[in-house]
Amino acid sequence: MNQVGETTARALLRRLAVEQAECRVPSLTAAIVRDGELAWFGGRGRIGGLPPTAETQYRLGSITKSLVAAVVLRLRDEGRLDLLDPLDKHVPGTPFGDVTLAQLLSHTAGISAEPPTDWWERTPGLPAADLxxxxxxxxxxxxxxxxxxxxxxxxxxxxxxxxxxRGVPWLRAVQDEVLDPLGMTGTTARPRAPHASGYAVHPFADVLLPEPEHDAQAMAPAGQLWSTPLDLARWAAFIAGDTGGVLSPATVAEMREPATVNDGDAWTSGYGLGLQLTRHAGRRLAGHTGSMPGFQATVWADPADRIGVLFMANITSGLSDSLLTDLLAILDEHEPRLPDEWRPAAADPDLLALTGLWHWGSTPYVLRLLPQRGLSLTPVSGKGRISRFVPQDDGTWLGLDGYYAGETLRVGADHLDLNTFIFTRTPYDPSAPVPGGVEEWQA
Structure with missing residues (x-):
């Protein structure tokens, strides 16, 4: 049962109602996703005299970027491009053809934030050739x-x-390869009924100013799309790992990896490959914010907890920064997730024999057996180089994370060879190939 309880729902709705009233939002929706399913939806305000629903459209703004990034990663996984490819390989003739696709995806290419046009969010767009x-x-x-x-x-x-x-407009590729497979039928390039209209709220009076909406054309991949809370909930589930075959879970995990941080040593926010990242109260969240004239939206997902949270509103500015993290805190307070049940698992006797104490020089490590024949290597002290390894077809193990990510672990007769580092059952075992033993220990 994924629906939240009545007490939790009331607390979530109250937080949403406070936001809508105090920030003077014409309409505001929010949702919680749990284990890939919509667990709670709330709406406040009015659209055409009626409360917003989970199928009411709002503008996504820059959340559009994440959908474009998903198609780029599909092209990479198909071998059509490499993330280290220079832009010039695929779009020749720009003044920055040397920047890589990975740098474009992670906003580390160093290119101007805005295009050399009039204010693109508020004026009709230009064709790609003109841009x-x-x-x-x-x-x-x-x-x-x-x-x-x-x-x-x-x-x-x-x-x-x-x-x-792809040989088709970017929107067609996103539609065919992301939206349709995920069942995101309420996501479109231009608004369709029922949809919210975008407004600015006067700073000193409770009156509204309608905001413009147009086709951004060449700039559309940066923020064109409209969507619904229901569709954005499906996208939250995708980010959390329920990928629906659009991308492999490993590729989505790669999108969530921090490629850069934007607040220095604090590291509370950063960017992966088409996904924004933030850390809050022990959670590492991935998703994206979005804003266009008259609209704001944000979606976050925590893959470790299989939780997603989102809001969509028809206001240019003025919402608090804490709405979504407050909703997560309410959920944690009222309905904290129970840990998965522990269950015993069958183990290969040869792998079971590898478990236990190993030494890197004089530093003791513990090797543990993980599901699907994986291994973990952790210093006994808990501090130092911690890595997990997954088995390969050639009998080796590949580092999954930590210092040894991407490196190869080989199992010898009486030692482990981890990218030339030798681990032995006893410190400096003289039978090991390197260092081949040492003089006796001295007092």
């Missing part, structure tokens, strides 16, 4: 890879990469 013709060397603001610098222009270029490799 590309306007790009100049001066639109490079930082050395590629040096720092996080959010770039709407960069995602316009990624949309063009998708269009050229």
């Amino acid at each position: 590309l013709a306007r790009l100049e060397p001066g639109h490079r603001k930082h050395r590629p890879g040096r720092r996080y610098h959010y770039s709407n222009t960069g995602f316009a270029l990624l949309g063009e990469v998708v269009a050229r490799l």
Whole structure:
């Protein structure tokens, strides 16, 4: 049963109601996703005199970028491109053809945040050819890879990469490869009924100003799409790992890996590959914020807890920064997740014999057997190089995380060879190939 209880639902709705009333939002919706299913939905305010529903459309804004990124990763997984490819390989002739696709995806390419046009969010868009013709060397603001610098222009270029490799407009590729397979039928490029209208709220009076809406054309991959709370809930489940075959769970996990941080040593927010990242109260959340004139939206997912949370609103600005994390805190307070039941599992006797104490020089480590023949290697002290390993067809193990991510572990007759480091059952075992024993221990 994924629906939240009555007490929890009341507490969640109250937090949403406070936000809508105190921030003066024409309409505000929010939802909780648990184990891939919608567990709670709330709506406040009015659209055409009626409360918003889970099928009411709002603008996604920059959440659109994550959907474009998913198609780029599909192209990578198909072998059509490499994330280290320079932009020039797929869209030749720009002034920054040397930046990589990975840098564009992670906003580390150093390209100007906004395009060389009028305020693109508020004026009719230009075709891709016209935008590309306007790009100049001066639109490079930082050395590629040096720092996080959010770039709407960069995602316009990624949309063009998708269009050229797929041979169809970027939106068609997103529709066919992401939206349709995930059942996100309420997500469109332009609004369809029922939808909210976008407004700005006067700072000193309770009156509204309608905001513009148009086709951004070349800039559309940076923030064009409209969607519903129901569809965004499905996207939250996707980010949390319920990928529906659109991408492998491993590729979505790669999208969630921090490629850069944008607040230095604090590391409370960063960016992966098309996904924003934030850390809060012990959670590492992945998703994206979005804003366009008259609209704000955000979706976060915690894959460790299989939880997603989102809001959608028709207001240009003014919402608090804590709405979604407050909703998560309410859920944790009222309905904390129970740990999965422990169950015994069959173990290969040869692997079972490998478990236990090993030594890297004089430092003791513990090797443990994980599900699906995986291994973990952890210092006894709990501090140091901790890694997990997954089995390979050639009899070796591949490092999954930590210092040894991507490195190879080989099992010898009486030692472990981890990328040339030798682990032995006793410190400095003289029978090991390296260092081959040492002089006797001294007092």
